Amino acid sequence: MTVDDTDTTATDGGTETTDGADDLALDPWGSSTVSDYRKLFDEFGIESFEDVLGEIPNPHYLMRRAIIFGHRDYRRVLAAMRDDEPFAALSGFMPTGDPHIGHKMVFDEIIWHQRQGGDATALIADLEAHAARDLSWAEIDEHAKDYLLSLLALGFDPEAGTLYRQSENRDVQDLGFELGIEANFSEFQSIYGFDGETDVSHMQSVVTQMADILSPQLDEPKPTVIPVGPDQDPHVRFARDLAARTRYFGVTEAYASFEVDGDDERALLARAYDALRAPDADETVRCVDAADWLAGADREADVDARASVIEKLEAAGKEPLRPRVRFLDRNATEEAFEALIDAVDGEKRVFESHIDSFDMGRGAAEALAREVEVDHGGYGFVPPSSIYHRFMTGLTGGKMSSSIPASHISLLDDPEEGYDKVKAATTGGRTSAEEQRELGGEPDDCPVYELYAYLLAADDDEFAERVYEECRGGERLCGDCKEQAATLMREFLAEHQEKRSEVEERLEAADIELESPRRR
Numbered sequence: 095m096t097v098d099d100t101d102t103t104a105t106d107g108g109t110e111t112t113d114g115a116d117d118l119a120l121d122p123w124g125s126s127t128v129s130d131y132r133k134l135f136d137e138f139g140i141e142s143f144e145d146v147l148g149e150i151p152n153p154h155y156l157m158r159r160a161i162i163f164g165h166r167d168y169r170r171v172l173a174a175m176r177d178d179e180p181f182a183a184l185s186g187f188m189p190t191g192d193p194h195i196g197h198k199m200v201f202d203e204i205i206w207h208q209r210q211g212g213d214a215t216a217l218i219a220d221l222e223a224h225a226a227r228d229l230s231w232a233e234i235d236e237h238a239k240d241y242l243l244s245l246l247a248l249g250f251d252p253e254a255g256t257l258y259r260q261s262e263n264r265d266v267q268d269l270g271f272e273l274g275i276e277a278n279f280s281e282f283q284s285i286y287g288f289d290g291e292t293d294v295s296h297m298q299s300v301v302t303q304m305a306d307i308l309s310p311q312l313d314e315p316k317p318t319v320i321p322v323g324p325d326q327d328p329h330v331r332f333a334r335d336l337a338a339r340t341r342y343f344g345v346t347e348a349y350a351s352f353e354v355d356g357d358d359e360r361a362l363l364a365r366a367y368d369a370l371r372a373p374d375a376d377e378t379v380r381c382v383d384a385a386d387w388l389a390g391a392d393r394e395a396d397v398d399a400r401a402s403v404i405e406k407l408e409a410a411g412k413e414p415l416r417p418r419v420r421f422l423d424r425n426a427t428e429e430a431f432e433a434l435i436d437a438v439d440g441e442k443r444v445f446e447s448h449i450d451s452f453d454m455g456r457g458a459a460e461a462l463a464r465e466v467e468v469d470h471g472g473y474g475f476v477p478p479s480s481i482y483h484r485f486m487t488g489l490t491g492g493k494m495s496s497s498i499p500a501s502h503i504s505l506l507d508d509p510e511e512g513y514d515k516v517k518a519a520t521t522g523g524r525t526s527a528e529e530q531r532e533l534g535g536e537p538d539d540c541p542v543y544e545l546y547a548y549l550l551a552a553d554d555d556e557f558a559e560r561v562y563e564e565c566r567g568g569e570r571l572c573g574d575c576k577e578q579a580a581t582l583m584r585e586f587l588a589e590h591q592e593k594r595s596e597v598e599e600r601l602e603a604a605d606i607e608l609e610s611p612r613r614r
Contacts, residue, residue: 182310183207189237
């Protein structure tokens with residue numbers, strides 16, 4: 095969930111992998127990441143952002159240009175945004191070096207959501223930096239202030255939003271302790287590859303990040319979006335799992351009194367019910383009838399799932415098969431379960447560990463379950479959503495790394511140094527001007543064009559498109575293109591650093607510790 099300055103990127107816009115590494119191994123600490131963003135859709139359930147773009151009022155240019163390429167459950171946030179209901183956005187920054195132009199993307203995403211009416215939170219992941227990167231508290235303090243100044247200079251409103259350090263936020267630490275009860279070491283092994291040599295503090299910092307992600311909901315449950323690179327997706331998925339485990343009640347669709355094993359079995363029941371409820375069918379659908387229907391040789395389904403469902407249906411015998419919404423007791427107190435029974439109106443059946451409602455819809459049932467949970471001391475967490483942005487390619491090609499100064503531009507670089515770095519950058523141009531004019535350039539493989547798309551064109555889509563088409567058509571040569579980009583970079587850095595000076599007092603007045611008492 096946190097953003098640091100060690101992201102590695104390949105020239106195709108994906109992230110660089112080590113030899114022999116699994117292209118789809120997502121490592122939040124940067125050892126091996128994806129090389130093909132499209133694989134994320136099938137492998138990890140990340141959805142294409144293009145599918146929701148048309149639903150977004152006033153989308154940010156990072157969204158319009160497909161730099162934000164994927165999402166997980168973002169429609170939940172968009173619905174709250176559209177209906178003027180509470181929602182939140184949060185991201186964390188691990189202060190291991192200077193903030194650079196790659197971090198600006200995340201700053202912009204947080205600020206955009208704040209301007210759409212969201213409760214915006216930016217945090218300094220100092221516990222993670224100390225545990226996972228072995229930074230001293232003095233080093234962390236120095237870098238943390240720089241991140242915060244750039245965030246404010248770009249437009250974050252500290253009075254309307256929240257800033258904090260992990261080490262100074264007791265509510266987050268307490269929530270992390272509670273979430274740790276729901277986690278186990280085998281998960282840390284499978285998700286992050288931790289082993290017997292992993293520091294306990296490193297593992298603890300992960301649980302703290304889970305608490306960071308869920309902390310905007312401590313005052314009230316609300317949709318929350320976490321803007322990240324795809325390497326941080328393991329954190330998002332783990333946080334969603336932990337959010338579900340803390341819930342008092344689960345809500346599912348059901349068709350009979352027995353439990354089914356997952357969505358595949360539930361889908362089979364739905365198919366059987368829909369088929370047997372045809373106009374010429376009997377008024378009541380019985381479980382044994384559904385078993386006979388599913389046993390037909392022409393039914394396409396997973397063999398194991400179908401066999402399991404048929405066995406359960408046959409055991410239920412003549413019990414009617416009827417759609418209903420089911421409230422499952424996960425962690426509820428006795429008082430909360432009794433309160434839910436009383437709150438469910440209409441026809442219902444009460445069992446030892448669940449309640450079936452025949453008159454409620456799924457959405458209304460989920461809202462009721464959350465309301466009862468919160469009224470009885472539970473968190474009621476809404477599963478956190480996420481949006482995913484592409485990594486920037488290093489200016490020298492290959493990876494962008496803080497250990498290679500020429501590969502990135504720090505937001506603290508002298509404007510003239512920024513100018514020089516762009517002038518020296520690798521391009522997607524041809525071997526000669528004549529060849530460029532004849533064949534056109536290759537903006538899709540050009541770090542300099544990325545600077546226009548990600549930063550220098552700002553909100554001007556027409557300008558970004560013109561640069562792209564002029565390059566691809568051979569009208570724009572690399573020398574002139576780099577000169578223009580370098581000049582714009584120099585102007586951006588000068589303006590940004592002037593704004594950083596202007597917001598110094600606002601940061602000092604903000605409710606955040608700039609110097610850690612843990613210094614040693």
